[in-house]
Amino acid sequence: MSVPIHIQPDETFVLNVGPQHPATHGVLRVKMEMDGEYIVNAETVIGYIHRMHEKMGELKTYPQYYMNLSRMDYLGALGYSHGHVLLVEKVAGIEVPERAEYIRAITVELNRIASHLFWFGAFVMDLGGFSPLMYALQDREHILDMLERITGSRLTYSYYRFGGLYNDIDDQFIESAREFIPRMRKSLKKYHKLVTGNIIFIKRLKDNAILSKETCRKYGASSAVARGSGINYDVRKNEPYSVYPEFDFDVPVYPEGDSLARYNVRMAEIEQSLRIIEQGLDKLPDGPIMPKKAPKIIKPPAGDYYQAVETARGNFGIRLISDGTKVPYRLKLRSPTYSNMHLFDETAKGMLIMDALAFMGSLDLVIPEIDR
Amino acid sequence: MIVEKTKKALDVLFPQQKAEQEAEDDTPVSTTPENEAHETKKEEPRPNGLIERDYAVHGYHLDAQVAPEQLFSAIEIIDGLEFFLESITGVDWIEDDQMEIIYDFSRYDFDLCRVVIRTRVARDTPVVPTITPIYAGANWHERETHDFFGIKFDGHPHLIPLLLPEDADFHPLLKDFKA
Numbered sequence: 001m002s003v004p005i006h007i008q009p010d011e012t013f014v015l016n017v018g019p020q021h022p023a024t025h026g027v028l029r030v031k032m033e034m035d036g037e038y039i040v041n042a043e044t045v046i047g048y049i050h051r052m053h054e055k056m057g058e059l060k061t062y063p064q065y066y067m068n069l070s071r072m073d074y075l076g077a078l079g080y081s082h083g084h085v086l087l088v089e090k091v092a093g094i095e096v097p098e099r100a101e102y103i104r105a106i107t108v109e110l111n112r113i114a115s116h117l118f119w120f121g122a123f124v125m126d127l128g129g130f131s132p133l134m135y136a137l138q139d140r141e142h143i144l145d146m147l148e149r150i151t152g153s154r155l156t157y158s159y160y161r162f163g164g165l166y167n168d169i170d171d172q173f174i175e176s177a178r179e180f181i182p183r184m185r186k187s188l189k190k191y192h193k194l195v196t197g198n199i200i201f202i203k204r205l206k207d208n209a210i211l212s213k214e215t216c217r218k219y220g221a222s223s224a225v226a227r228g229s230g231i232n233y234d235v236r237k238n239e240p241y242s243v244y245p246e247f248d249f250d251v252p253v254y255p256e257g258d259s260l261a262r263y264n265v266r267m268a269e270i271e272q273s274l275r276i277i278e279q280g281l282d283k284l285p286d287g288p289i290m291p292k293k294a295p296k297i298i299k300p301p302a303g304d305y306y307q308a309v310e311t312a313r314g315n316f317g318i319r320l321i322s323d324g325t326k327v328p329y330r331l332k333l334r335s336p337t338y339s340n341m342h343l344f345d346e347t348a349k350g351m352l353i354m355d356a357l358a359f360m361g362s363l364d365l366v367i368p369e370i371d372r
Numbered sequence: 373m374i375v376e377k378t379k380k381a382l383d384v385l386f387p388q389q390k391a392e393q394e395a396e397d398d399t400p401v402s403t404t405p406e407n408e409a410h411e412t413k414k415e416e417p418r419p420n421g422l423i424e425r426d427y428a429v430h431g432y433h434l435d436a437q438v439a440p441e442q443l444f445s446a447i448e449i450i451d452g453l454e455f456f457l458e459s460i461t462g463v464d465w466i467e468d469d470q471m472e473i474i475y476d477f478s479r480y481d482f483d484l485c486r487v488v489i490r491t492r493v494a495r496d497t498p499v500v501p502t503i504t505p506i507y508a509g510a511n512w513h514e515r516e517t518h519d520f521f522g523i524k525f526d527g528h529p530h531l532i533p534l535l536l537p538e539d540a541d542f543h544p545l546l547k548d549f550k551a
Binding site: 046047050052054055058087090216217218219220221226231232233237238239303304305306307308315317319321329330332334338339342343346371372 | 429430431432435454455456457458459461463464474476478479480481482484486488507508509511512520533534535536537544545
């Protein structure tokens with residue numbers, strides 16, 4: 001399907017996409033060597049908003065550094081905070097009350113839906129359909145309002161604490177979450193009618209940028225990129241953490257490996273997150289949200305520790321090398337989109353530029369999270 | 373169990389450790405007490421070898437430290453067992469005058485096994501072979517590690533700054549880095 005047409009053989013030109021370009025969703029640049037409309041070679045240039053979070057990790061104590069985690073991914077910040085608190089609780093031996101873990105799971109899943117909704121709108125906009133974004137943002141607004149009441153912020157939540165939470169949820173939050181579930185299910189039907197069945201949409205995405213399982217493995221792809229290629233991998237299931245084993249939910253997997261499969265995975269994930277929230281609200285235990293004895297100064301024993309979580313964008317990992325002091329010796333953040341984006345250069349070769357941009361949209365990029 | 377299988381496959385790299393283990397077979401060398409890392413830090417750096425870690429404590433199962441010359445074959449073994457590449461990073465052990473390069477691997481299937489491969493090089497000549505011929509996705513990770521630590525990946529196709537500015541000649545994660 002994508003064989004370059006040689007009108008003027010041996011003559012290519014370099015097209016610079018970004019760093020300021022609407023299709024890149026942030027400051028990302030791709031140098032493309034073009035033969036007409038076809039990409040001969042693509043080189044992604046990242047690092048435009050690199051902030052050296054890892055160096056900050058070596059300079060700040062654990063509670064001070066915790067804020068940084070919600071400033072990596074502005075669409076799904078809670079997932080990253082969750083990874084950090086889980087790691088610190090594991091190494092410092094802090095017990096977390098059950099109620100706090102349930103609320104964490106509920107809020108992470110709400111945040112995941114909000115993130116997927118924004119991606120859905122932006123992705124369809126990349127393909128030329130503007131109105132779905134407006135509908136998606138309306139639903140997302142409901143989630144942001146709920147989270148704002150509880151956490152105090154709309155995007156950069158620093159809601160969790162080592163051992164529990166900053167604030168308990170109240171009846172109004174629960175009521176609002178219960179209202180949201182049927183509303184979102186109705187909206188999903190609307191989105192499927194509006195977008196999923198659209199013939200132009202399908203023709204743009206079907207067989208676009210097919211990723212093999214082997215490619216995913218070599219690059220370490222995760223989230224919908226791996227699950228759209230038939231890989232049943234979700235950290236919540238493969239490496240259960242928090243209270244996720246208590247929930248009954250499925251991991252949507254589509255074997256085709258094209259952009260349509262990645263779209264279908266994320267849309268199906270919204271429904272699964274709704275199921276988790278529903279069960280979480282039903283099972284929500286009473287009790288405290290912070291342990292009685294939460295240590296003020298955190299000094300993990302020396303050693304090398306790792307914790308992975310499934311965020312809205314995939315497998316996020318933190319490696320901590322502690323030397324037994326109040327400040328980490330080394331803190332490495334493994335961001336999922338970094339690996340997913342890396343696939344782009346190889347896959348884009350020989351593609352039409354518009355197809356490549358559709359493929360880029362299907363990767364669900366959040367640039368501050370790649371650049372860290 | 374994949375943990376056992378991987379352990380056996382990686383054991384080939386450490387014939388000496390295997391011989392020692394067989395000699396004192398009733399005391400398993402594999403399990404480590406919690407404060408082990410603390411003790412070793414004061415003494416010599418850890419010798420090359422394979423340690424089975426407690427997943428609940430450390431978050432991974434196998435921890436292999438190899439010599440830089442063995443690195444490529446270790447990664448080949450890991451690739452043969454269908455692990456996916458998670459990340460590559462470095463650590464600056466300035467007190468030991470060494471640099472450590474850490475490779476993380478995990479699995480897509482439900483046979484949970486996380487493997488950490490690490491190697492140490494001298495701090496003033498940090499060179500290790502690239503693994504991009506095996507894992508194409510190592511490209512960016514190695515470039516990032518080169519950015520942050522100045523570790524050279526021998527044979528890397530495109531070792532220019534990735535996250536840092538294109539004219540950067542500093543390595544911010546070195547412990548003696550001054551801004």
